[in-house]
Amino acid sequence: MITVKEAKNIILNSTQNFGVEEIPFLKSVGRVLKEDIFADRDFPPFNRVSMDGIVIDFSSFKNGQRSFKIEGIQAAGSEQITLINLENCIEVMTGSVLPKNANTVIRYEDVRIENGIAKILIDEVCHFQNIHQKGKDKSEGDILIFKNTIISSAEIGVLATVGKEFVKVAKQPKVMIISTGDELVEVHQFPLEHQIRRSNVFTLVSLLERLQIYSETDHITDDKPVLKQKIETYLKEYDVLLFSGAVSKGKFDFLPEVFKELGVEKLFHQVAQRPGKPFWFGQTNMCKIFAFPGNPVSTFVNCLAYFYPWYFKSVGLEKQEETAILAEDVTFKPNLTYFLQVKLSYRFGHLIATPIIGNGSGDLTSLVNADAFIELPNDKNEFKSGEVFKIIIYR
Amino acid sequence: MITVKEAKNIILNSTQNFGVEEIPFLKSVGRVLKEDIFADRDFPPFNRVSMDGIVIDFSSFKNGQRSFKIEGIQAAGSEQITLINLENCIEVMTGSVLPKNANTVIRYEDVRIENGIAKILIDEVCHFQNIHQKGKDKSEGDILIFKNTIISSAEIGVLATVGKEFVKVAKQPKVMIISTGDELVEVHQFPLEHQIRRSNVFTLVSLLERLQIYSETDHITDDKPVLKQKIETYLKEYDVLLFSGAVSKGKFDFLPEVFKELGVEKLFHQVAQRPGKPFWFGQTNMCKIFAFPGNPVSTFVNCLAYFYPWYFKSVGLEKQEETAILAEDVTFKPNLTYFLQVKLSYRFGHLIATPIIGNGSGDLTSLVNADAFIELPNDKNEFKSGEVFKIIIYR
Numbered sequence: 001m002i003t004v005k006e007a008k009n010i011i012l013n014s015t016q017n018f019g020v021e022e023i024p025f026l027k028s029v030g031r032v033l034k035e036d037i038f039a040d041r042d043f044p045p046f047n048r049v050s051m052d053g054i055v056i057d058f059s060s061f062k063n064g065q066r067s068f069k070i071e072g073i074q075a076a077g078s079e080q081i082t083l084i085n086l087e088n089c090i091e092v093m094t095g096s097v098l099p100k101n102a103n104t105v106i107r108y109e110d111v112r113i114e115n116g117i118a119k120i121l122i123d124e125v126c127h128f129q130n131i132h133q134k135g136k137d138k139s140e141g142d143i144l145i146f147k148n149t150i151i152s153s154a155e156i157g158v159l160a161t162v163g164k165e166f167v168k169v170a171k172q173p174k175v176m177i178i179s180t181g182d183e184l185v186e187v188h189q190f191p192l193e194h195q196i197r198r199s200n201v202f203t204l205v206s207l208l209e210r211l212q213i214y215s216e217t218d219h220i221t222d223d224k225p226v227l228k229q230k231i232e233t234y235l236k237e238y239d240v241l242l243f244s245g246a247v248s249k250g251k252f253d254f255l256p257e258v259f260k261e262l263g264v265e266k267l268f269h270q271v272a273q274r275p276g277k278p279f280w281f282g283q284t285n286m287c288k289i290f291a292f293p294g295n296p297v298s299t300f301v302n303c304l305a306y307f308y309p310w311y312f313k314s315v316g317l318e319k320q321e322e323t324a325i326l327a328e329d330v331t332f333k334p335n336l337t338y339f340l341q342v343k344l345s346y347r348f349g350h351l352i353a354t355p356i357i358g359n360g361s362g363d364l365t366s367l368v369n370a371d372a373f374i375e376l377p378n379d380k381n382e383f384k385s386g387e388v389f390k391i392i393i394y395r
Numbered sequence: 396m397i398t399v400k401e402a403k404n405i406i407l408n409s410t411q412n413f414g415v416e417e418i419p420f421l422k423s424v425g426r427v428l429k430e431d432i433f434a435d436r437d438f439p440p441f442n443r444v445s446m447d448g449i450v451i452d453f454s455s456f457k458n459g460q461r462s463f464k465i466e467g468i469q470a471a472g473s474e475q476i477t478l479i480n481l482e483n484c485i486e487v488m489t490g491s492v493l494p495k496n497a498n499t500v501i502r503y504e505d506v507r508i509e510n511g512i513a514k515i516l517i518d519e520v521c522h523f524q525n526i527h528q529k530g531k532d533k534s535e536g537d538i539l540i541f542k543n544t545i546i547s548s549a550e551i552g553v554l555a556t557v558g559k560e561f562v563k564v565a566k567q568p569k570v571m572i573i574s575t576g577d578e579l580v581e582v583h584q585f586p587l588e589h590q591i592r593r594s595n596v597f598t599l600v601s602l603l604e605r606l607q608i609y610s611e612t613d614h615i616t617d618d619k620p621v622l623k624q625k626i627e628t629y630l631k632e633y634d635v636l637l638f639s640g641a642v643s644k645g646k647f648d649f650l651p652e653v654f655k656e657l658g659v660e661k662l663f664h665q666v667a668q669r670p671g672k673p674f675w676f677g678q679t680n681m682c683k684i685f686a687f688p689g690n691p692v693s694t695f696v697n698c699l700a701y702f703y704p705w706y707f708k709s710v711g712l713e714k715q716e717e718t719a720i721l722a723e724d725v726t727f728k729p730n731l732t733y734f735l736q737v738k739l740s741y742r743f744g745h746l747i748a749t750p751i752i753g754n755g756s757g758d759l760t761s762l763v764n765a766d767a768f769i770e771l772p773n774d775k776n777e778f779k780s781g782e783v784f785k786i787i788i789y790r
Contacts, residue, residue: 025582029601043760046588050757052645075617075647077577079589093645095578095689097589108644137758144760152790153601154762157691160594161759165583182472183490187420188560193441194474194492199555206424206548222470249503250447250488252470294490296552325744349720349746349783362445363532364556365438365539367549388744395547 001270003378004305004337007281010267011306014283015314018171018239025159028151030212031169032315037145037155040162042135047098049074051130053107054089054118055099058127067119074099089118098131105130148316170315173239175215177204178231180246180255181294182222199364200244200292200299207303207394211311215242222252232262235287242307245294248278255291256280264289272378273337275361276302295361301339301373304392324353324374324391330383337378341370344393353391371395396665398773399700399732402676405662406701409678410709413566413634420554423546425607426564427710432540432550435557437530442493444469446525448502449484449513450494453522462514469494484513493526500525543711565710568634570610572599573626575641575650576689577617594759595639595687595694602698602789606706610637617647627657630682637702640689643673650686651675659684667773668732670756671697690756696734696768699787719748719769719786725778732773736765739788748786766790 002010020034049055056068068089074081076095083090083101090099098105107130110122138144144158151159151169159167184198185191201217208215218234220227227246234241246255247269256269259282266282273279276298280291290307292299312319324344332338342353353374358366372393376383383389397405415429444450451463463484469476471490478485478496485494493500502525505517533539539553546554546564554562574596580586581593596612603610613629615622622641629636641650642664651664654677661677668674671693675686685702687694707714719739727733737748748769753761767788771778778784 026597026600029604039760044757045586045591048757050755052643052648073646075577076645077579077590077617079587091646093647094643095576095591095640132755132757137754137760145763149763150790153598153605154695154765154789156601157594157598157695157759158763160582160597161592163582163585163592181490182470184472187555187558190558191436191440192474195472196440196490197556197558199552202421202555203548203552205421206551209424210548222472245490248447248489250471251468251486252488253447300549300552320741322741323744346715346717346746349718351741351744351746359532360445360527362439362443362527364552365434365532368540368544368553370549394549395545 001272002268004271004273007268007271007279007306008309011281011310012313014267014288015310016173016239016288018173018314020168021171022166022168025156025164025167028159028167028169029153029156031151032317033145033147033149033151033155033167034170034316035168036143036147037158037162037164039138039140039142039144041140043138044132044134044136047134048132049092049094049096049098049105049130050132051105051107052094053092053105053130054111055083055092055102055105056089057083057086057102058104060087061104061120061125067117070113070116070118103128103131148318150317172213173311173314174237175208175213175240175242176234176238177201177215177217177242178234179217179219179244180222180227182252184219200294200296203296203300204242204244204303207300211308213311222246222254224254224258227254228258228261231258235262235264235284238287241287241289242303243289243291244299247280247291247293259289272335273339274334275339277336279306281306296364297358297361297367300367304373304394305339322391322393323388324351324372326374326383326385326387326389327352327354329385330355330376331381332376332383333381335378338376339373340376341366342372342374342391343369344371396667397663399666399668402663402666402674402701403704406676406705407708409662409683410705411568411634411683413568413709415563416566417561417563420551420559420562423554423562423564424548424551426546427712428540428542428544428546428550428562429565430563431538431542432553432557432559434533434535434537434539436535438533439527439529439531442529443527444487444489444491444493444500444525445527446500446502447489448487448500448525449506450478450487450497450500451484452478452481452497453499455482456499456515456520462512465508465511465513498523498526543713545712567608568706568709569632570603570608570635570637571629571633572596572610572612572637573629574612574614574639575617575622577647579614595689595691598691598695599637599639599698602695606703608706617641617649619649619653622649623653623656626653630657630659630679633682636682636684637698638684638686639694642675642686642688654684667730668734669729670734672731674701676701691759692753692756692762695762696787699768699789700734717786717788718783719746719767721769721778721780721782721784722747722749724780725750725771726776727771727778728776730773733771734768735771736761737767737769737786738764739766739786
């Protein structure tokens with residue numbers, strides 16, 4: 001049995017490159033950018049008027065002039081016009097090009113307009129005011145978004161602005177999620193007394209959808225030849241297989257044997273943690289196999305604690321570690337890392353984690369009452385209120 | 396001009412009910428539950444074996460017996476069998492029903508099996524150990540998930556388990572997002588010097604997709620009759636119109652006039668904030684209109700600061716306020732609420748917000764470098780490192 005730290009290291013040393021694909025920029029939210037995005041022109045691309053008002057040549061104002069005949073209008077989206085008489089003014093709109101020969105914008109609030117004459121009502125006016133100067137934010141050729149950024153709404157605006165209709169992103173792994181266990185029936189079925197409905201696969205499907213991975217699912221009965229035959233096929237067709245169940249010590253926990261017979265390299269089996277101890281991880285040349293124990297909380301926490309970081313590293317994403325402050329004393333005797341469910345709250349800039357005590361790894365319903373797991377290390381047994389630990393947020 | 400607080404109050408007093416719809420449970424992530432979810436049976440539904448091993452009758456062990464003949468196997472998914480001879484044992488698998496007449500599970504690790512006889516290797520065995528008792532987590536009829544919960548992967552597992560193939564959720568508003576401004580060209584086009592590409596609508600589309608709202612978009616040129624005609628139609632067809640641009644003081648900022656002529660009730664125009672001051676908000680009987688100023692940072696922050704809370708309250712969701720600790724002193728003189736872009740980091744359970752100074756509301760590229768806005772109130776001008784303020788996280 002290895003420690004959580006060792007398991008994480010093995011997993012992070014087994015990452016995979018799924019390649020790159022080009023997709024429409026508007027479909028790229030949540031995906032990982034695989035090219036630098038450059039400014040295709042200066043930002044702003046012209047001296048851009050940033051207030052509605054009038055524009056003048058500053059030297060007239062400096063010479064004491066306060067009334068200006070309106071010579072024309074410069075609208076946003078119109079070609080640049082020219083201030084012909086430097087003692088006149090032009091009405092300008094936010095977003096418009098600064099007219100030629102003009103250099104100082106006075107907003108409407110500070111002007112009175114009557115009979116085609118604009119009178120400036122203020123005494124403090126600065127040269128170049130209310131003009132967002134060409135290239136002020138970025139110059140043509142500057143990198144606006146770096147490769148390996150995860151794309152959010154903020155990046156979408158920039159991609160649109162520079163005309164990236166299609167954008168290169170990390171390809172997603174092709175994932176098959178497989179449940180095992182003869183006690184399982186489908187969601188629409190009525191279970192007999194000794195049966196329960198399939199649920200872990202759907203939890204995993206939705207945990208992967210959070211990463212924009214759209215997986216497939218299957219259920220295989222606890223029948224070794226069938227398991228072996230199906231898994232042999234799936235190993236060739238998918239980048240990743242996620243299993244739930246059949247990895248512990250039970251008579252029908254065939255997976256470790258089947259993997260061995262199919263020549264899958266075992267990287268570890270069993271991690272010193274609770275819940276989720278019987279986790280099995282291995283690989284072939286082409287495929288990674290995460291075989292999670294079948295208890296719902298075990299499957300859930302292992303997907304977050306192992307598959308997520310593996311995926312992030314595989315696609316080139318660096319994730320900041322998140323921490324929270326334990327709100328209550330916790331005692332945990334076994335020499336295992338304890339992934340404890342917690343409810344999070346923000347208090348005065350502190351992230352507070354309040355333990356939610358469930359009834360063990362089979363207690364699916366307790367996940368609903370929490371937001372995260374706090375990771376209590378195995379090097380001690382007493383965890384005090386106020387101490388800080390890593391957390392894995394799942395909402 | 397009203398304050399940010401007043402604007403929020405008006406918006407939160409103008410929420411709307413979009414009704415309820417029933418959708419497949421696996422499509423419900425991110426949606427707001429509109430029914431209580433009950434336990435359809437006890438959880439667990441039977442006395443459930445929680446370790447692979449053997450099961451005995453505790454009284455034999457208590458009487459000093461340590462070797463037990465294996466009478467049979469109880470697999471997960473099999474009907475309950477019976478321990479016929481109380482001095483024998485049955486092999487049991489995790490997830491199986493507890494066999495009749497048996498009551499104490501000893502895991503394989505603590506047993507040696509030879510020639511059909513299981514010998515218990517430990518001296519401490521408790522009555523009922525390693526059994527997850529029927530109804531321990533929840534009883535039939537208990538509420539497992541309350542109405543108005545936002546559905547995450549944790550809820551998906553529970554929905555599957557109780558057989559909720561279809562689930563009642565808040566219907567989403569039908570939203571049209573409209574850009575204005577003659578300076579705008581399409582993403583695939585090459586802008587002339589005085590033009591820029593459309594980007595705000597796409598930012599808004601993706602900000603709404605985060606809420607699982609799939610909106611439509613249009614662009615209307617700065618032509619008052621065209622604007623009026625199109626908006627008249629949209630007011631009848633959509634629950635919400637979001638605009639970007641044409642609400643400030645420019646000659647072609649026709650929206651406020653058009654709204655007035657179409658009989659839209661103005662609830663406010665202009666909020667004492669930076670960026671995003673010229674925000675216009677109004678309503679008809681059937682439709683809410685959020686008309687955001689056209690600068691990219693203004694549109695972005697106003698969508699987060701106003702549309703998001705309005706939507707959350709409309710669908711019945713209570714959101715926890717998030718706060719962070721300012722990492723640097725900030726001075727801001729105007730009597731306005733300042734939505735300042737910040738980069739977030741987690742340090743020892745503290746959420747730290749480091750200001751990212753952009754070049755004003757036109758600086759789209761600065762959004763990429765930040766994660767959130769910190770809301771600095773208008774009642775003072777000096778904000779000190781270490782002080783705590785509300786934040787709006789956008790990643």
